[in-house]
Amino acid sequence: MYRSFEDPEETAWWFRLWTGNPEADGREYRFFGKNGGGGYAGLWLVREGRPPHEQPVVYFESEGEVLVVAPDLGSFLWLLAQGVGPHEALGWGEAAGPDPRIAGIAERHAPGGRRPPEEILDRARAEFPHFEEGVQALCR
DSSP states (O other): OOSSOOOHHHHHHHHHHHHTOTTOOOTTEEEEEEOTTSOEEEEEOOSTTOOGGGSOEEEEOTTSOEEEEESSHHHHHHHHHTTOOHHHHTTSSOOOOOOHHHHHHHHHHSTTOOOOHHHHHHHHHHHOTTHHHHHHHHOO
8 A cells, every 4th residue: 555646647657558548647546555466456536526535446457457346445445354355356366354453444434334345346336337348448
């Protein structure tokens, strides 16, 4: 996790590289984390006029997979608290199991938001069913 959102110029550079599209700048994303394999997690600023914590969390995998992981930041925290990160959400691994430390963070920032991981993932995918198609349309 980064201490702050990635610099927009860095995001633009990476997004152009990832999509192969020199005109794509990724301005609608605020990335806050990167894993060891090169995958990026961030907010997709699709809900106009809404604060960052109410925006969906998305994941761009280094091999080209993309996914709306959670409908908002609080739901993402609850996924992590239950041991489900972006790789597990893609079906690439088993949940690590509950993490009481992250559960405490989730409870502070999204009290009462705990739901089963499948429900969080299903809600995100149902609300944004065309996310992957939209991103793939930018790729060259």
